Amino acid sequence: MSQERNSASISGAGVINGGTYTRISISGAGKVTGDITAEELRISGAGKVLGRVEATQITASGSAVFASDVIAEEMRVSGSARVDGRARVKELKCSGTFKAGGSVSSEYIKTTGDLRVGGDVEAEIFKATGGFRIEGLLSADRVEIHIGGRCHAKEIGGERIRVARGGWKEKGILLDGLIKLFTGGGNAELVTAQIEGDEISLEDTTAEVVRGKRIEIGPGCEIGRIEYSESLDVDPDAVVKEKVKV
Amino acid sequence: MNDERLISKKEVLEELGISYGQLYRWKRKGLIPETWFIRQSTFTGQETFFPRDKIIGRIQRIKEMKENLPLDDLAELITTQVNEKLEVAFSRLRTLGWLDDQVVEACHLHPNREAEPETVSVSEALCVGVLCRLEKVASKEEMALAKQTLDGAATSGLIEQIRQEKLLFYLLRKRLAAAGISAQISLAVIAQEGARFDPEIEVVRSIDLQVLLETIRFDLVNGRGPANGVEHEESKGES
Numbered sequence: 001m002s003q004e005r006n007s008a009s010i011s012g013a014g015v016i017n018g019g020t021y022t023r024i025s026i027s028g029a030g031k032v033t034g035d036i037t038a039e040e041l042r043i044s045g046a047g048k049v050l051g052r053v054e055a056t057q058i059t060a061s062g063s064a065v066f067a068s069d070v071i072a073e074e075m076r077v078s079g080s081a082r083v084d085g086r087a088r089v090k091e092l093k094c095s096g097t098f099k100a101g102g103s104v105s106s107e108y109i110k111t112t113g114d115l116r117v118g119g120d121v122e123a124e125i126f127k128a129t130g131g132f133r134i135e136g137l138l139s140a141d142r143v144e145i146h147i148g149g150r151c152h153a154k155e156i157g158g159e160r161i162r163v164a165r166g167g168w169k170e171k172g173i174l175l176d177g178l179i180k181l182f183t184g185g186g187n188a189e190l191v192t193a194q195i196e197g198d199e200i201s202l203e204d205t206t207a208e209v210v211r212g213k214r215i216e217i218g219p220g221c222e223i224g225r226i227e228y229s230e231s232l233d234v235d236p237d238a239v240v241k242e243k244v245k246v
Numbered sequence: 247m248n249d250e251r252l253i254s255k256k257e258v259l260e261e262l263g264i265s266y267g268q269l270y271r272w273k274r275k276g277l278i279p280e281t282w283f284i285r286q287s288t289f290t291g292q293e294t295f296f297p298r299d300k301i302i303g304r305i306q307r308i309k310e311m312k313e314n315l316p317l318d319d320l321a322e323l324i325t326t327q328v329n330e331k332l333e334v335a336f337s338r339l340r341t342l343g344w345l346d347d348q349v350v351e352a353c354h355l356h357p358n359r360e361a362e363p364e365t366v367s368v369s370e371a372l373c374v375g376v377l378c379r380l381e382k383v384a385s386k387e388e389m390a391l392a393k394q395t396l397d398g399a400a401t402s403g404l405i406e407q408i409r410q411e412k413l414l415f416y417l418l419r420k421r422l423a424a425a426g427i428s429a430q431i432s433l434a435v436i437a438q439e440g441a442r443f444d445p446e447i448e449v450v451r452s453i454d455l456q457v458l459l460e461t462i463r464f465d466l467v468n469g470r471g472p473a474n475g476v477e478h479e480e481s482k483g484e485s
């Protein structure tokens with residue numbers, strides 16, 4: 001372990017104390033024992049932070065565990081990251097696995113990997129091409145989902161909500177089978193109890209209730225009840241039990 | 247209280263002409279408290295309802311205020327996390343009719359203070375608010391009693407407490423008569439809503455402190471804008 005000019009780096013195994021740093025880098029196995037403030041926190045090995053983290057940039061390409069809250073301007077996860085507290089990250093990009101026990105609030109979230117959140121997810125823009133499981137409400141001005149695995153959120157609400165079938169579906173049954181294999185046998189679809197938004201367009205979505213101004217229901221959807229105020233379009237390859245203009 | 251009249255989310259959108267996008271955005275910003283979202287099962291499935299008067303008042307205010315204030319600043323003002331360091335322009339108190347000589351005297355505020363660009367803290371403003379609501383019914387001694395009670399509570403985190411529970415300020419009187427001599431005692435009490443008193447006690451006035459605090463934040467702080475009045479605090483968070 002070396003320390004110079006407020007930077008700390010662990011490349012074997014080591015422990016870093018809490019405090020203020022310019023740069024922290026863990027490429028072996030490291031533990032941070034207290035609260036830290038850092039401009040840059042880079043975990044490419046196995047790192048665990050026991051305290052609260054406040055950072056400008058966090059990069060997790062190995063396996064990172066945050067036992068408390070994480071506040072960051074930018075966080076990139078290409079390996080796996082777990083946040084046991086709350087995550088408030090302005091820009092969250094995940095191509096690996098991101099797990100949060102509590103809620104995640106952000107301005108921009110882009111996930112191509114796997115996202116699992118125990119609470120609510122809040123953002124201005126939420127883009128997902130992988131799979132996700134959100135136990136609470138997914139709320140964003142713009143929700144863009146390209147189904148690439150099993151997607152689940154208890155509820156979804158926002159201004160514009162677009163759920164599109166993943167690109168693989170057209171490519172045939174073989175790939176479909178492969179995806180199922182990877183996603184644990186389940187169907188690659190979005191399942192939610194309720195979607196509310198001003199402009200909603202859905203594909204491969206199962207929902208109990210969809211409410212909105214302008215709604216388009218595409219192929220592969222199974223919707224219990226739709227309440228719309230301006231327009232509704234339903235694909236012949238979709239099942240809608242009840243449609244109500246309000 | 248469960249007997250508040252409720253309004254469904256659909257009705258809110260329709261009556262106030264707002265969109266789902268706005269409602270969810272305001273919820274995210276903490277402008278509409280989580281506790282106002284009441285889930286109920288109806289014959290069409292789960293629906294969300296709101297306490298009617300509260301949500302209508304809140305949304306109308308948001309709509310008015312967002313004309314001149316960025317949403318994030320607005321959030322600073324209304325988030326459920328009350329900022330104790332929030333300051334209120336002293337002159338606003340008078341313009342809004344919160345101050346007259348009796349209140350000024352009871353609060354020990356210097357009458358010339360408004361000549362300078364002075365401010366008072368939220369707890370002071372709360373005290374002024376209570377006193378100006380008591381003024382018509384309370385005696386000078388009772389005003390002093392109320393002030394003492396509020397000052398005492400302010401030092402032990404009253405503002406923070408109001409945020410979490412519905413607290414009311416009560417001015418009570420009890421008349422004691424025996425052997426031809428009668429006396430009256432006055433009590434100033436801060437208690438949760440629904441506090442019960444013995445039947446001989448007269449509730450002279452009860453003041454909802456949560457409502458009062460909101461009024462302070464909306465009406466008094468708003469006039470100044472947050473730029474020089476609100477200390478920015480990392481307070482947005484879990485609803």
